[in-house]
Amino acid sequence: MNLPTESVTCLVTGGAGFIGAHVVRELLALDQNHAWEIVVLDDLSGGFLDNLPDDDRVHVVNGSVTDATLVDRLFAERKIDYVYHLAAYAAEGLSHFIRRFNYTNNLIGSVNLINASVRHEVQRFVFTSSIAVYGAAQLPMAESTKPHPEDPYGISKYAVELDLEAAQRLFGLDYTIFRPHNVYGPYQNIGDRYRNVVGIFMNRLMRNEALPVFGDGEQKRAFTDIRDVAPGIARAPFVPESRNEVFNIGSDVAVTVNQLAEAVATAFDTKPVLDYLPARKEVVFAWADHSKFQSVFQPGPEHSLTDGITHMAEWAKAIGPRSSTLFSNVEVMRHLPASWAAALKQNDNPSA
Numbered sequence: 001m002n003l004p005t006e007s008v009t010c011l012v013t014g015g016a017g018f019i020g021a022h023v024v025r026e027l028l029a030l031d032q033n034h035a036w037e038i039v040v041l042d043d044l045s046g047g048f049l050d051n052l053p054d055d056d057r058v059h060v061v062n063g064s065v066t067d068a069t070l071v072d073r074l075f076a077e078r079k080i081d082y083v084y085h086l087a088a089y090a091a092e093g094l095s096h097f098i099r100r101f102n103y104t105n106n107l108i109g110s111v112n113l114i115n116a117s118v119r120h121e122v123q124r125f126v127f128t129s130s131i132a133v134y135g136a137a138q139l140p141m142a143e144s145t146k147p148h149p150e151d152p153y154g155i156s157k158y159a160v161e162l163d164l165e166a167a168q169r170l171f172g173l174d175y176t177i178f179r180p181h182n183v184y185g186p187y188q189n190i191g192d193r194y195r196n197v198v199g200i201f202m203n204r205l206m207r208n209e210a211l212p213v214f215g216d217g218e219q220k221r222a223f224t225d226i227r228d229v230a231p232g233i234a235r236a237p238f239v240p241e242s243r244n245e246v247f248n249i250g251s252d253v254a255v256t257v258n259q260l261a262e263a264v265a266t267a268f269d270t271k272p273v274l275d276y277l278p279a280r281k282e283v284v285f286a287w288a289d290h291s292k293f294q295s296v297f298q299p300g301p302e303h304s305l306t307d308g309i310t311h312m313a314e315w316a317k318a319i320g321p322r323s324s325t326l327f328s329n330v331e332v333m334r335h336l337p338a339s340w341a342a343a344l345k346q347n348d349n350p351s352a
Helices: 018-030 068-077 093-097 099-119 152-171 197-206 230-238 257-267 291-297 305-319 338-348
Strands: 009-013 037-042 058-062 082-085 124-128 175-180 211-214 245-249 274-277
Touching: 009 018, 018 037, 018 082, 018 230, 037 068, 068 099, 082 099, 082 230, 093 099, 093 152, 099 124, 099 152, 124 152, 124 230, 152 175, 175 230, 197 211, 197 257, 197 305, 211 257, 230 245, 230 291, 245 291, 257 305
Parallel strands: 009 037, 009 082, 037 058, 082 124, 124 175, 175 245, 211 274
Antiparallel strands: none
16 A cells, blocks of 8 residues: 555545545544545535544535535645545435436536546545446446446446546546445434435334335345445555456345344344335345455455444444434435335325
8 A cells, every 4th residue: 555655635525424434534544644634525414523533634614516616616725636525315216216316416416526636636536336336237246247227326326437437538537436335334324214224224223113124125235334345445546456446345245134124133132123115126136246356455354244233233322313304305206115205295294
């Protein structure tokens, strides 16, 4: 790993959010000389300021990547050396029903950053994509697998990947792309009812509510401890072999949603009550091959699901349950899962 000897400025978008807050901490740990500046750009729509460490090297700008004027001013005022782009609205299942919002936040916001990075000659653009780009691909999904995203969220992520490749070819903007999946851990927004099933389960258990499961719960995912993801993302610009490469990053062990519910409930010393709901249109089985990441970054052994869930549960118990947030600006109601539609209707008619 080739760490810079001089002071640098890192921009972390979505830095007050879940993965972003962990990446900020990893960057602080890499800065042995306490000479780096870390600028966090976050609109706090899904993150929290108390996720961030109290450190003089961290400077928070409250705003959105969709605000091109703000992004341009930020790059003009500060010499940004490295961009870590983690800001996104990652509700994959909901993305079918919020297309405009999805593409504005996840695609246009990214383009604003790429434009500014080209103009200001950023040294490396680190982007967190998703294995959603693969769709229902052959398992395990490998970087050589041809992407075929099946929902607007995956489409937006893959479009940004393609745009980064184009920007590199024409302008020399170097990048590293990560495709993480089903990441969980402390600082996750457990009050978000549309994404992050581990957080949803923990929040519901602390509120003595049933755990919602779409379909029969036998869909499989490889749930990933944030401690196995954030260090690699932070180190990427300083690992020469990661230049202009794409990496799957996450756990190698897939479990069913039913098994996940049991594991989360065990961490809370209870038995889960499962509320089986109609299946959503989603990829049923999704896990990836990580041999490329392991070869280049040489991480240590991954954290087990039991260890990771226990670690997150300790944090969740300390902060307590959070109010479940409704996404009220749904653009298409047709085929919206009945439980989400009912919640929106109830929110519109609180006396009903």
